[in-house]
């Protein structure tokens with residue numbers, strides 16, 4: 001049984017790195033963002049609550065996040081463990097988490113703010129089918145056009161420099177203290193997230209003594 005928390009600012013590759021670990025090690029990937037998006041998409045009561053907050057320009061509160069995570073963990077479908085992304089969001093939640101679950105470690109993906117800006121401001125979205133692009137890592141074949149449906153690529157509404165600056169400030173004020181708390185308990189491995197995704201994944205595996213990362217084509221031919 002392996003239990004991890006992954007922390008990192010938006011654009012640090014948390015989702016990608018969690019998915020690679022989860023797939024390979026049979027961990028359940030608990031992404032708070034994905035859970036909320038699922039509720040919004042399926043028009044649940046919780047989804048309606050999230051929609052109202054977002055429409056009012058507010059963030060989803062820490063207590064609501066905590067309830068969602070507790071409910072999710074209580075399903076106990078994580079026979080081989082879990083990797084959780086988007087929680088804890090404050091020191092109280094971090095302390096609760098440390099007391100309640102015997103964590104194997106905290107993966108801290110470290111990415112400087114200027115690199116976050118470079119990555120996030122390069123994101124584009126197809127206005128027709130919703131496919132994600134990135135002008136650095138995943139360019140469309142034809143500039144400004146979706147490879148899948150030919151729709152126009154647009155910038156997300158909240159990916160402006162001002163909105164990003166606010167999110168970065170919010171992240172640092174809330175999450176830096178959580179990382180510091182975990183560090184005092186010696187659970188944290190800080191990984192340089194500037195490298196490509198395979199390099200970052202290999203670094204995580206090495207630091208936590210996990211089985212080596214073999215990209216899937218290498219695995220097939222081996």
Ligand SMILES: [Zn+2]
Pocket residue numbers: 126127128129130131146147148149150151
């Ligand atoms: Zn499209």
